Amino acid sequence: MVSLALALSVTLAALFAPVIAPYDPGTNDFEAVLAPPLTHGHFLGTDELGRDLLSRIIWGARASMQAGVLSTLLGLIVAVPIGLTAGYYRGWWESVAMRLTDTLLAFPFLIIAVGLAAILGPSLVNATLAIGIVQVPKIVRVTRAEALSIREESYVEAAIAAGASDWAILIRHALPNMTSTLIVQATVILPIAIIAESSLSFLGLGVQPPTPSWGVMLTAAQSYMTQMPWLAILPGLAIFVATLSFNLVGDGVRDAFDPKGLR
């Protein structure tokens, strides 16, 4: 329950950042540059440009959640139709899809992200695109495996005998029966995507300053880390709490869908 509450808090912070944050994330308070936490008017202190850390952390949730949710959706939207049809129809389409999937797996996540940043320029959208593309082969594999087992089920045979078209079988029977697997996959991908976005922004390949992002804040904190350690501790803690809460929610979802699992 605590993890669900934390995950909801991060989501709400991302959705309502303009309402919740005490200041605009770009507003400078030159009277309070590098103020420590618990300074009057700045609960978590300020950064090197006098910007309120709490506000920037709340706004940073927006970039992380945007990248996390959209890349997960992108991965599912692209991969599910490929995996579903590959597992159901098999034959040449399955061979082509799986070879392409294996090839895509050969490119480490950061190499794809770097390639996209070089082609399209570094931005949150391109980082989201890179994170989504990386998830595609993994989701294709899982979906195909599910489709392979579903096509042997008696309800699919019954649907074929009743004259249902392939399309109807895939949409009305196969897809609803793999929903739990896909939800579990989504819960696995989301925290990975949050860490991936912050890593890319940390490297300068994702969100670009001055837009607030937890990764960007950590990059800036490196120069002041020894004198003002909170600048490095607080944004990292935000990433940790967000990822941990979604990981715990994911574990709960997995348990709910697979009570006999080996956990």
Add this chain to the structure above:
Amino acid sequence: MFLPRRLWGSLLALCLASIIVFAGARSLPGDPAIALSGEGYDPVANAHLRKKYGLDQPLPIQYLRWSSLAIRGDLGRSIRTGLSVKDTIIRRLPITLELAGLGVLITILLGIPTGIASAVRRGRLLDYVVNGVCLFGLSVPPFWIGLLFILLFASTLHLLPASGYVAFTTDPIENLRRMILPAFVLGSAFAAWVMRQTRSAMLEALRSDYVRTARAKGLTESRVIMRHALRNSLLTVVTVLGLEMGVLISGSVVTEQIFLIPGFGKLIVDAVVTRDFPIIQGVALFSAVGYILINLLVDMLYSRLDPRIRFT
């Protein structure tokens, strides 16, 4: 049948990967001939360069030319330094291989014993502690741990240097002192993943018929675990290690950036910043080839560990 089929699959993946890298490089903004000619635009020199490098040819011909050069090790020259891409990569690679090797060592030392202990003590205090640590490892961003380690071990306790690299051949002790923190950062993130896989595989093995038979034969519990359950569980762990090599390569990019290690990962980030396209292309191809070869090796190792695979 297994190995020839696997070799053929790897060859196909290599061809497709090279096409993706080539297509990616050709999608980069700007004219490669202008990039090659450097400062100042001269139409005559530009046309000459286009002809010299075959850029006036159709794309399939350009691909064949580029791939045949790549097979012979000619990946072009860095726009920024003018040095051969192959030489630049080969000079940086041992640094990253050392980091990755130490990282994998830490992964194995941390991940496998804790995974076994957690499975054997399932539902007990140790299991909960290990699972908690594992969840922490999976949720914490590795680059943040890196920054905290620098803060603690270098800035506060002054036990280890914060960053930089000294070659092993120059000063082995200093090399290890500078590699401990980065290797731990890289390995600990990966260890949580391996621990989960080991635990899950061990639990499955401990429930199997062959373990029940081994126990019925009167073997000691340690022998049942080490000789029967663990050996079969390692198959899964080895596969996961191979499949997650991409994570290790990506992890090394971030780790090298934090600890200012002049390896393969730092090379590619610097190449993006300076838009050094030949380097980006070379590194992408090199990583893909490396990944495919590592997984081929893993599958060969897999077939050694499980003889049944050779005959399927």
